[in-house]
Amino acid sequence: MSSAKHGRRAAPKPPARLRTRSTRESAPHSARRDASATPAPVRTAPKPRTRSLRPAFSVIAMTFVGGMMIATSVPALAITATDPEPRASVYAPVEDSITLAPQTIEVASEAELEPMDSEGYAVEAAPPPIFSEVASVGSVSIVESDAIVWPVVSWEKRASGFGPRSAPCSGCSTFHDGVDFNPGNGTPVMSIADGVVVLATEDGGGLGVNVEVQHNIGGELITSSYAHMQYGSLQVSEGQRVSAGQQIGLVGTTGQSTGPHLHLEMFGADGARFDGFAWLTEHIG
Template sequence: MNLPQHGRRAAGRPRYRRTAPARPAAPTSPEASQPTTAQPATVRPARRRAAAALRPVMTIGAMTFAGGMLLSTSVPALAVTATDTVARASVYAPAEDSISLRSQTLDVGSEVALEPIEVGDWDVEAAPPPIESSVAGLGDVSLLQADRVVWPVDPSRTASGFGPRIAPCAGCSTFHDGIDFNPGVGATIGSIADGVVITATEAGGGLGVYVEVQHNIGGAVITSLYAHMQYGSLAVAPGQRVTAGQALGAVGTTGQSTGPHLHLEMYGADGVRFDGMSWLSSHVTG
């Protein structure tokens, strides 16, 4: 029986699997320009399965490489070799001291007699507290106890002592409140002890250029006054702390004076003047 060749009712033709046309390769020769036989469609699924199988392997390889790079750049070399089975010295271990120290010895001849050294006893005493003194124009002044008393100038030459006297000039007192030293014009005048300057002026009236220093001597407030200094020789200022022997000025003849000399007055907290020569003779320590 002959089947119809056309129409919707035509008998079904034999079905064939469609194959994709192969891509022509770039011609390199006259023979290459000839059409090639198409590859079966079953080749492409095989390539896909092979590529899919290689992906995990490539991923694992990339992660292993990245991890190795991270380990080599961030972990110290000592940490990598910490699993070394061979015992090695740690760089962090303290170095062993190879120096051997021997105690010192002294060889003494048999003719030398050795005597034990006596250890003295020491008593620790607290420093005496300072004296708080109120000074006009300065306020409260803290006076530390002085540990040394010295002569203000060379004491070998004196002119007038403390007490009653014949007035040496018109207007001079018949009772001398101080002692006069004659070390020579321009001689340096030093403080008799550590203390605080409470007066330093060139306008001292009959005293001329003079300085007053307040001291803490043996727990008592003692003030020393140095008068008739040279103009321009003042070396200290009020409120300044001075030490024993520190320069205050120079010997002169300012104020009510009959010649170059140092007029030294001394008095206690009550302001009453006393014999400075006698006091210094018993208190000077250097």
Template sequence: MTHPQHGRRAAARPTRRDATARSAAAAASRTAAVSADAPRAPRWTRSTAPSRSLMSIATMSAVGGMLLATSVPALAVTATDSEVRASVYAPAEDTRSLRSQTLDVGSEVALAPIDVEGWDVEAAPPPIESQVAGLGEVALIETPRVVWPVDPSRTSDGFGPRIAPCAGCSTTHDGIDFNPGAGAPIVSIADGVVVTANTGDGGLGNYVEIQHNIGGELITSLYAHMAYGSMQVSVGQRVSAGQLVGAVGSTGQSTGPHLHLEMYGADGVRFDGMAWLQAHVTG
């Protein structure tokens, strides 16, 4: 027989099962508190998960296609094409058509006929046939141009009577003395043929003679006292107006470097070369 507790009703003594239940309830309460503070993770539903997977596959397929298009040559992609195609490197065929040019003339335009009787035909002047010692017969065609042999701005003795400037010099000057300076170039006054090229030590020193057809007349020009070794032409050579003949010197009977120019016609008579050149020089 069990005696009751004095003063109050005795409380029921907890069992081991009750302690275990209380511990589980406290753990659940703590887990619930932590879960309430943390953000809730999304939950995949049965309807959304497959669609997301399909979108990822489509995106990866599109990126792969772009990489293939930009990195693989066009010829490699179409290598299995059985149809024959033109090479992309072949030049393009020109399909343009060129039309001939035409000129349309209005009906009001009248073409004037050419009057053949209004023209005069003149035959070229015949050449002068000259007999040159050692050359035989030489044909001289008329020259259209006459030039100065040197710069004419400085002269000394003119043509005609004079006081002999040196022992052995003549008192009748057959030419014109130009003073352009030692070594100045001497050129032919017109087209012609060289008939004399003397390198002796006579009174004229080194000199050249050239025959010309000027205005239908046979004219000979003579260039004297040229410097030693400066002669640029030879007998029989055809020259043109302004062509280099030699250089100014002081060979022969000379008192200083100058060009002694003589001119004469078919009769061999010397005339004033200065006056003649002033009347005939064309350039």
């Protein structure tokens, strides 16, 4: 049953003073209770202090970095130039103050000194060179050679020796002026001794690709001729000085040849051919 809103029988409203008082009384009480439960910070001194120190630290750090940049970029001479006190340059040479005492040697009194016999030694002059006149080279000075070698590595493989023979081809002679070595096609051909190249040609007629070298062997002028070598294999030119064992070409089959081989001819100042194989055997041992 609802109460009447108007008239005497209307239900009295609760006094507003009591509602307001209870509200006023409850609010301070709850505020005191909250204050006792969680104490509020009274002063926040660290925060303002931290905020004020950050700019100071930044300024100090930037000042330190700038000082380091100046110290590493400015030369030492630029700094010392403003120094009022005179200082030695870091680039000035250091004076050597080391003193060396003279060396001495002590010989015991019982030691015997024997003088060297100067008559036991003799000085021999080098043998004079041979001067040879070559049409394509001119006057050639040839020094004596002290080394003699075989013209190919497999010198024991031979096809034909020096002397009379049956002509192996049309136009070939019945007397062999040289010795034929058969080490194999493309085998290096070497000078038998020190000397001077007096002929180097790829158009040697029946000899094909041919090289001639003059040597001074024991004061005697000896010429060695290397024939039938490959086209394009020449390693020397006329007038060039060569040494014993130096490559001059490759074994081939040019000119009047029945197969790849080295035809070696040897002759003296008179031009007469002799047995090159016998001569090499004697001088090489």
